[in-house]
Amino acid sequence: MLSRCLAYWLWVCSLSYAFAAITVYGPTGAERPTGTSSGVGSTAIPIQESWLNAYNAYNNVLLQPPPLPNPLPATEFAITLPSQALNMPGLSIPQRGDFWGFSIEMSVVEQVIGKNASFIQVPFLNLLATVAERAGTVRIRVGGNTQETATLVDSLLDNAMIQKNSPPQTAATNTGQTPTLLYTPELLHLLSEVSSLVNAKWYLGIPMNDTSHLRLQIAEAADAILGDNVLGYQVGNEPDLYASHGHRPPTYNETDYFNEFGVVVKAVQQDQKINNKYKLVAPSLQGQWTPEDLFATGFLDSYASSLNVIAMEHYPDQNCAAEFPDGDFGPIKDPQTVFSEYLTHTSGQKIVSPYLNTAGIAQQLGKEFMMFETNTASCGGFRGVSDSFGAALWAVDYGLQMAYSNFTGALLHVGGQNVSYNPFTPPPTNLSLFNQWTVGPIFYSTLFMSEALGTTNTSRVVDLAANGANEFTPAYAVYEDNALARIALINYMNAQNGVGTINVTISIGGVPVNEPKDTPAEVQVKYLLAPSVSEKEQITWANQTFGGRFQSDGRLSGTEFVQKITCNQGANTCQIPVPAPGAALVFVSRDAQSSGDPTTVTFSTTAVTKAIETLRIASSALATSNGHSGGDFPLSGTSKGSKGGASALRIPLTLVLASFMGALLLIQ
Template sequence: MFRFLAVCLLSVSSLSYALPSITVYGPTGAERPSGASSGAEPSATGSDPGSSWINAYNAYNDVQLQPPPLPSPMPATTFPITVPSQAQNMPGLSIAQRGDFWGFSIEMSVVEQVMGKNGSFIQVPFLNLLAAVAERAGSVRIRVGGNTQETATLVDSLPDNAIIEKDKTVDTAVTNTAQTPTLLYTPELLYLLSNVSALVNAKWYLGIPMNDTSHLRLQIAEAADAILGDSVLGYQVGNEPDLYANHGHRPPTYDETDYFNEFGVVVNAVQQDAKIKSKNKLIAPSVQGQWTPEDVWNTGFLDSYGSSLDVIAMEHYPEQNCAAEFPNGGFGPIQDPQTVFPQYLTHTSSQTLVQPYLNTSFIAQQLGKEFMMFETNTASCGGFPGVSDSFGSALWAVDYGLQMAYSNFTGALLHVGGQNVSYNPFTPPPTNLSLFDQWTVGPVFYSTLFMAEALGTTNTSRVVDLLANDGNEFTPAYAIYEEHALARIALINYMNAQDGLGSYTVSLSVGGVQIGEPNDTPAQVKVKYLLAPSVSEKDQITWANQTFGGRFQADGRLSGTELVQTITCNQGANTCQIPVPAPGAALVFLSNDAQASTDPATVTFSTTAVTKAIETLAIPSSALAKSNGHSGKVPLSGTSKGSSGGATALGVPLSLTFASVLMGALLLVR
């Protein structure tokens, strides 16, 4: 099957962003005339975020927590930070980091909902969101996998031209949260990824199934090498193998040595498969904490398989909310989100999370390997409503991302599930609203923009934790050096303003740290702020005064006028006074070049037409039954410890999505 992408070129709009034309398709894929009038959008009954049935989905819950009180004793709210202007004078810098440090892990079973129906029907908001990151970072990394990759099987076709279908045959009444249904997919899934990469600079991680190493299925690597080529970054072998026994996928005695042996079976098969061109792009071991990394290394894993590995990967969630999702699952008492909320609002959280991996990050450097947190988010089993979808989670993800970069991770992926997950960076609307309403962008997505601009596009940025304010856990700060010179400072304020208190001001000095080093504080600096009214805020979040909007308000494009603050410095005193609101995060650019290297491009994708207003596709219940992806109608788990493999189907029809391309209409020719 040969395909190519045809682009109908148009003149570029004089607006601040380009408006690509759209070819509109009906439910069967037949092209329909475009040119609909620009009348008011219809509204859907029940689409009001306050509607009770909407709030039944965790992705749109109305839980809003009380912000924690101000710390007692309060940290200093005016304090100095002095940093050298040159990297050679700053000890403890990280390795050089890429701008696309934060990427996304998309559960394989929810690809149709999140990304598109097939290679011709790509979700336009999804493209816009990827573009927002790629324009700032240079590219965006995406993993398609999770627990559902372990049973994935490539087939030539599926009924109704579906690209994914799940066959759930185990008893759904069983509370074992690892029941993972068989996932069938067609090559069209890979063409979908290829066409996304043709529009946005997206690169992909995929997974080789490991549920049955006696009958390996390597087709995903064979087909992806042929269809995606260099857009494939690697193939994960084993998703959380340390939980295989707990989840009933291996005997109770299954241990690190068993995984070592099974991984060797896959390595040998890949080496002997002439259709797989990428022999050394494997990713492992992806353990989540039941085994330590050292438990795996002690088997001789790296010595035996190092030449086949490209990425050493881990998976970890700082907390789990499994008892709330599975009251009879043996997870103990249900945790109160209000009680756990403060745990996410300190620098100690990120420092604690990286601690178990510092030895492995050093080993990865010695071996010349990437070291990634391959799947993470605020909490497994769907996250905590009110925590995972709060502004506090955005501050946590900024801090956690920068702490991982400082600790020599080379990337991390925020997990994306379905409708019943509160931690999603982005969520498409429930399928019965997709004709009328739009996407919901979660707070942690803003963190990916902050991180991308903090690290820039040169792939030379080195990060250091400044342990600012005598190491106070509520006021962390990082310095980022680029091309050996100080480029940016990141300042975080976890405190929530109360009675006019909580904000702080940094007296920033550049240079003059060592004897003979000149004072290099610039005449002025530029500052972008990540802000919200409180740490518990869910909707009113802005990055440099721009926002994606609240629930059902996003098309993936930032709205509002970008506001970059200019602060005049006192070069005589060698200081710049940088205010940091409570709560909030500030990214300080020390030069015009430091800011220019992160300025986003202006091309976006416009959703200017819709499919037929009332036609839908009927999807069998088995195709919609979810495991890790959380698009089912009942609560489901995450993909870390305690993840689930099935649920009843979402009882609504699945609508078609828009089709769009950059500067033209996306046409796939067979």
């Protein structure tokens, strides 16, 4: 025994190298800087701002908040509301708590949702749970540009679920470039497993790149595997952009899409493997065609019976010149310049305005009307804007404005590492052992919206045109079961020299004059807050947070704090402060608050045992250790089996001898 042990340790002494390198290089080959030298405690290998900036999803752009409006709107104003819905004009149709959902690009399913039905991304489940517990369910679309060329196959090499090939179009101006996908039924089993754990429902897409050879297998398989968890099948993703993306001839128009859609409808009706033939989603126009021009072809007259959802897609701006510099998109837009355009109530109003007529048509036909894909800006969003607290306030306002305008739902788009608008982003694969997910500020808006609408599916929304219809201080009322339940107050302003906070005096009842005054003795308020509109990480919803970049397992941390504000029943008033910037959700009654007060079921993050332990080391030691002279040595790595790591560190003889002596003592 002793001889074998001695032989082993003599062999260790003969080793020249050890796999212990910690010098790490960024995606462009530049050395990634090491951490600070605070020396407080220990930390995982740090990720520095300069390296993060290589990815849009984790960029370090921090914009300057716009100055206070000039003239400054009134910072103290009153809102008087009837207590009963029948006395409030202009209310929306009844809305569901799952109004905000998510649109996930099909090509990033493995990174965002899971590798297969046995390996689901736990942070994704936790994030869905935080929404589903507040809203009752959560709606998710898997598709996008990728769905148009995706093909279902029985199997792939190495039991892969998805295989990405080169995109069919390579022109620099093709902003619709996404990989051509092959996928197996395992993808649908993955979605089914998610639905078994979280109350998630799905929208999928029928490919439309070749209507001469239709591929309906996704609907056939999904009907069998997902059943009622499928909400609908999108037919055509932004068909009004087919020509500009090179997917159809330049002459492609509304009539061409009308005819092609008819081919799909006929094929679905004749396919005996598709159980529900009336779940189609269309036309999903992006804005190049108007809904009215398409409907003039007889589209709804011919196909309404096959439609479950009338859908549109809209981004209020685009950042394509920055992402495709060789394309014909004009000059690159400055994020600092466009930032203020998102910090105003008029933004959401302008977005919904072209669709008000279609919303009315959808009601007449008894169809849902959805914004099927949306976010701050197409082509990845704007760094510093799309991932700012300002975007969260914008999405709260935009979502409520759509609900007020009789949309029945909207889906925030989720892309890969190259976009800055993601509600949530997993870490790059090579960092997944060391870091967690990044939850974008815009995700917080889905929690606010879910709690504002509740779970009864009876909530009706009205834009109050508050403070003289001021664009920086919008407000909404939500009536549930025909009674006033909640009030949403938004303050887009960024405080300067102590100026910017608004105080809103709310009075309930007394309008019309025969309605009794009904201000309660106390209201409860949840706040969505951050230090500034440009903030990216220090964001809280009712004092809870998902943390900063690479810090989230999908669960809220911190103790929830719901502020109680005493009202003056004698004066029939209740004063609600709203910090600058911030948003407040006022619960008029305890029932209104408890109906949106979730007990979220979350999931363990130890579902998969890590074969390699993450390294933790004092940051002061790391700052003066490896990494500062990487350019003078061969490239090193930390991956298992890395050859580059072999030249990084020789084992000190004293360390080997000490280990050997320790082993002898243990043997004795």
